[in-house]
Amino acid sequence: MMIIASERADAPVKKIVHPDFARRIERACDGNPDVPPLNHGRLGWFVDQLDKHGVEVSQETVRKWFHGETRPRHKPMTALAQILKVDEGWFSSGKSPEFSETQRKQHNVVAGGAVNVVAGFIQMDGGHPAFPMEGDEEAEEKKIHLYAIIRGAKYSFHISPALGHGDNLHFLVPHEAEDTVVLGVVRDTHFSVKVLELDWGLIIDSGTRKSTGYDVPLEGRPWREITSFAERI
Secondary structure: OEEEEEOOOOOEEEEEEOOOHHHHHHHHHHHOOOOOOOOOHHHHHHHHHHHHOOOOOOOOHHHHHHOOOOOHHHHHHHHHHHHHHHOOHHHHOOOOOOOHHHHHHHHHHHHHHHHHHHHHHHHOOOOOOOOOOOOOOHHHHOOOOOEEEEEEHHHHHHEOOOOOOOOHHHEEEHHHHOEEEEEEEOOOOOOEEEEEEEOOOHHHHOOOOOOOOOEEOOOOOOOOEEOOOOOOO
């Protein structure tokens, strides 16, 4: 159990009894464009958002959640998960996997092939693809799979293969890829594939936000299909 001493010598000592939940709520806020920055109205924003979900709390209550002094009961916990667009099971306990082990394995196996396909298309259209070198910290930090020069313009690509079957195809896009050009690769029939530009704004609007990234559906979204790498994207 962690204990944080107060700034005043005569003030009561505050006990941090829920440090794991405090870390999860901070993590859920990180990268969420809807949440105001720290010290810029964040606590009041949560009070207002919770009120819209029929939950009345004070800013002091929200502060205690963020500091791990207390944790929400069931109703505010559910509302917070909806507001932050995260899996409620993970948000509450930290134990519910957001992506199954099968999803992760499938993604890792297919991703390498999708990166090679895109690199081949770029090269055939006269561009210059390059894979990140071992120890490339920027590539690791931003989840960059491929660099390319196309008509003199430099690009950093994150490649996301479509997972699932039939009408349930979806992409797993990590938060860290926000500063890259995200390309979704969809295998069509036989050796035919589609390459889509996954606009980040649309990823946020249409995807389900999880602690590690977005689960983004393919169907029903106006993704732009890239039919050639001969010109700048």
